[in-house]
Amino acid sequence: NAGVTQTPKFQVLKTGQSMTLQCAQDMNHEYMSWYRQDPGMGLRLIHYSVGAGITDQGEVPNGYNVSRSTTEDFPLRLLSAAPSQTSVYFCASSSYGLAGVSDTQYFGPGTRLTVL
Amino acid sequence: AQTVTQSQPEMSVQEAETVTLSCTYDTSESDYYLFWYKQPPSRQMILVIRQEAYKQQNATENRFSVNFQKAAKSFSLKISDSQLGDAAMYFCAYRSESGANSKLTFGKGITLSVRP
Numbered sequence: 001n002a003g004v005t006q007t008p009k010f011q012v013l014k015t016g017q018s019m020t021l022q023c024a025q026d027m028n029h030e031y032m033s034w035y036r037q038d039p040g041m042g043l044r045l046i047h048y049s050v051g052a053g054i055t056d057q058g059e060v061p062n063g064y065n066v067s068r069s070t071t072e073d074f075p076l077r078l079l080s081a082a083p084s085q086t087s088v089y090f091c092a093s094s095s096y097g098l099a100g101v102s103d104t105q106y107f108g109p110g111t112r113l114t115v116l
Numbered sequence: 117a118q119t120v121t122q123s124q125p126e127m128s129v130q131e132a133e134t135v136t137l138s139c140t141y142d143t144s145e146s147d148y149y150l151f152w153y154k155q156p157p158s159r160q161m162i163l164v165i166r167q168e169a170y171k172q173q174n175a176t177e178n179r180f181s182v183n184f185q186k187a188a189k190s191f192s193l194k195i196s197d198s199q200l201g202d203a204a205m206y207f208c209a210y211r212s213e214s215g216a217n218s219k220l221t222f223g224k225g226i227t228l229s230v231r232p
Contacts, residue, residue: 033219042120042207042222043161058219090161092220104151105220107161 002026006091006108013081013115021076021111023091031094032074033105036060036087043090049074081115088112118143120210122223129198130231136183137193137226139208147213150184150191151220156204164206167191169213195228203230 007022025032033048035058045058049068063085065077074093078085092105119142129135141150152164167175167184174182179196195202208223 035220040125040224042224043220044222045219048219088159092161104163104166106163107153110159110161112159 004091004093004106004108006089006111008111009109011111011113013078013113015082015115017081019078019081021078021089021091021113023074023076023108024072025074025091025093025106026072027093027095027106028071029093029095029106030071031105032068033058033092034064034066034074034076035090035092036085037090037110038087046076046089078113083115086113086115118145118148118210118212118221120208120221120223122208122226124226125224126227126229128229128231129195129202131198131200133198134194134196135198135228137195137206137208137228139191139193139223141189141191141208141210143189143210143212145212149211149213150182151209151211152180152182152191152193153207153209153222154202154204155207155225156201161207165193198230200230200232203228 004025030051034046035043037043044060047066049055055066089111091108094105121140148169150167154162154164165177165180181194183192205225205227207225209220211220
């Protein structure tokens, strides 16, 4: 049981480049989400998904796309990287407990992205 | 919208002593969950403790306990017998219980240092 995995751990991009951050979980969790962490800002929600085929925007979605074709995977795509997207990105997942209320979120190890 | 405030950016504690980290939140909901996450230098987000708002009893996990004051919307974390490994950034987080939405709202975090 690997939990939540993220790849890559580090990435450097040039402005305008595109890339995909990978996230996978092997806990059969319905709910998955992406956060970014910036100094002095805590973690902010980018996008989330409540199940395969269903995604929605969080607090800071601009510049990012997501899709959820399987329960296990939830990739985050940067379409045209900008220096403002330099950040640490975390993926998280959780299951639903009783009455449809989701349980504690488990976080991946994070990806440090630098956009030059 | 819910907000979470951690007003102290940094704190320091002597090894073996007790320290309390403060957190306040704002919400109009009556049912919700509160969490403290620890982020050591490895960047991994680690759940420390969680509190259900409907429970009057304060949550406890070994050396970690909370003081949950629902009326005052306060959720402080007490670390007893502080250890060097407790040095990390700590985040307070709020999650609504309503529906399948599992968005976590984070505070900006507090950096805890432990003096040997």
